[in-house]
Amino acid sequence: MTPAALAELVRTTAVDVLSARGVDTSVLPEKVTVERPRNPEHGDYATNLAMQVAKPAGLNPRELAGWLAESLSQRDEITSAEVAGPGFLNLRLAADAQAAIVRDVLTRGAAFGAGDLYRELRVNLEFVSANPTGPIHLGGSRWAAVGDALGRVLTAQGAEVTREYYFNDAGAQIDRFVRSLVASARGEEIPEDGYGGEYVAEIASEVVRSQSDDVLALPPEERDEVFRRVGVGLMFDEIKRSLHEFGTDFDVFFHEDSLHNSGAVAECVQRLKDSGNLYHAEGAWWLRSTEFGDDKDRVVIKSDGAPAYIAGDIAYLRDKSERGFQLCLYMLGADHHGYVSRLKAAAAAMGQDPESVEVLIGQLVNLVRDGEPVRMSKRAGTVVTLEDLVEAVGVDAARYSLIRSSVDSAVDIDLDLISRHTNENPVFYVQYAHARLSSLQRNALSLGIDRGDVAGADLSLLTHDREGDLIRTLGEFPRVVRSAAELREPHRVARYLEDLASAYHRFYDACRVLQPGDDQPGPLTVARLHLCEAARQVLANGLSLLGVSAPEQM
Structure with missing residues (x-):
């Protein structure tokens, strides 16, 4: 019995208990919360439902809890309440009911943990979106990992997710790059306000080599246009390549300059003027963003007639709406806090639901080695890049380390730690558990032990405390995935996997799975092999959500 099934059982029991005493059942929440108590001596699961509804029901909470306990104790699935x-x-489950989690995992396989929280919701997930003026830096690397994982988690909850990269190929930064x-x-x-690093020289040389004529001999305007077109393209190709090698791919690469060239920006400006949400003052056109929750009005068209950056943002929001997206998620860096209210105000001013816009702000990432900050990348000139990180520790360790902490907090990544093949390294700890479980199944087959179909196994034999702890941990996975999607926090999956690996290692130390010597395997061996396969499956499912490999041997 999964926690969700137990919660439903508690609720239906509460309906019966209250109805029998003439109490209005509308006081009950739509979904009952059951949780694993921190102290296992208190039971397998606990609920505070009686305390939650006693007052509106006009009842004493302990008395109501007693009625629920009496009724639930009569159920075959419950051994004590x-x-x-x-x-x-506090509730304890019968071994058979608890083992149903193992059957559920093995029956659903790779689909275990998936849900329908966001079924048929169309989500535009925009992340990384680094300017094509240099390699992906460490902050962008964090979003490359977290954004991809969030897309996977949302998809697992039924959402139709489009991963989008907003290609900033217009504006002053591109001019400085050229x-x-x-x-x-x-x-x-290099100009004082320009971009340094070896990559600039590499791209500049490639631009010159790619042209049949001497590009440097062209008139300045034509020359600069060639360097803009070819150079920015080469930089962006490199960005795409490094992201792909990192396991992060996008469905759409949206070009900012297309909004200006197509007239979409001008059209949005005119719409805002017509609606009265744009006003003229001090020679510029201003969005009445304070009327929609922003802290100040924003300049949309500057006094020299050029569009401000927010003009493109407004047109981009409208474009997303016209493409049918019901939720637009933006993943931005630590210096973009002002964008939260700004984008919501822009959406509202254009007649869109501001709640359809969500902005996630990620904090800084620091690399340390031997307790000291890692030196800057020579090639990039000013920052540590995605490629630097991958070269140092590999894709799996890099992704996992960037995902496992909440983006709300800055994180220090210890390169020495995540390079070690020891249990101190979180990604190794989780991957090693999966490899160990895979090896266990191979060893069983080599001994001629076929666990057979789970339907024929007697899982009620799994009564050891460590077996129960492992089973209940497996049962938490769907709730964790749902919470990760709902709260936009894929790090919850990583932390869960570490808990699961720990529960498995404790089980393995306490419960022998394969018998030594020539002992013939009995029903308990078969049951434990099924439990181990369920643990392996959930580890694989969780690692897949993070875009991290699940090795079968290490």
């Missing part, structure tokens, strides 16, 4: 404290209800390329190609000093 006890009242604790002011009205908590000037840097031209200066490098001509052997001149």
Whole structure:
């Protein structure tokens, strides 16, 4: 019995108990919460339902808990139901009911953990979106890992997710990048406000080599246009390649300049003028964003007639709405806090639901080695890049380390730690558990032990405390995935996997699975092999949600 099934059983029992005493059952919540108590001596699961509904029902919480305990104790699935404290209800499951979790895992396989929280919801997930003026830096690397994992988690909950990269190929930063390329190609000093690093020289040389004519001999305007078109394209190709090698791919690469070239920006500006949500002052056009929850009005068209950056944001929001997205998620860096209210206000001003816009802000990532910050990348010139990190520790360790902490907090990644093949390294700890479980199944087959179909196994034999702890941990996985999707926190999956690996290792130390010598395997061996396969399956499912491999041997 999964926690969700137990919660439903508690609720239906509460309906019967209240109805029998003439109490209005509308006081009951739609979904009952059951949780695993921190102290296993208190039971397998606990619920505070009696305390939650006693007051609106006009009842004493301990008395209500007692009625629920009496009724639940009559169920075959429950071995004991006890009242604790002011009205908590502690429950212990029958071995057969608990083992149903193992059957559920093995029956659903790779689909175990999936749900329908966001069934038929169309989500636009925009992340990374680094300017094509240099390699992906460490902050962008965090979003590459977390954004991809969030997309997987949302998909597991039924959402139709489009991963989108907003290609900032318009504006002053691109102009500075082009000037840097031209200066490098001509052997001149990079402009003071330009971009340094070896990659600039590499791209500049490639632009020159790619042209049949001497590009540097062209008139300045034509020359710069070639460096813009070819150089930015080469940089973006490299960004796409490094992301793909990191396991992060996008469905859409949206070009910012398309909004300007197509007239979409001008059309949105006119719509805002017509609606009165844009006003003229101090020579510029301003969005009345304070009327929609922003802390100040924003300039949309500057006094020189050029569009401000938010003009593209507004047109981009409208474009997403016209493409049918019901939820637009933006994953932005630590210096973008002002974008939360700004984007919501822009959506509202355009007549869209501001709640359809969500902005996640990620904090900084620092790399340390021997307790000291890692030096800057020579190739990038100013930052540690995604490729630097992957080269140092590999894709799996890099992704897992970037995902396993909440993006709300800054994180220090210890390169020495995540390079070790020891249990101190979280990703190794989880992957090793999967490899160990895979090896166990191979060893069983080599001994001629076929666990057979789970339907024929006597899983009621799994009565050891460590077996029960492992089974209940497996049963938590669907709830964890749902919470990760609902709260936009894929790190919950990583932390769960570490708990699961720990529960498995404790079980393995306490419960022998394969018998030594020539002992013939009995029903308990078969039952434990099924439990081990269920644990392996859930570890594989969780690692897949993180985009991390599940090795069968290490």
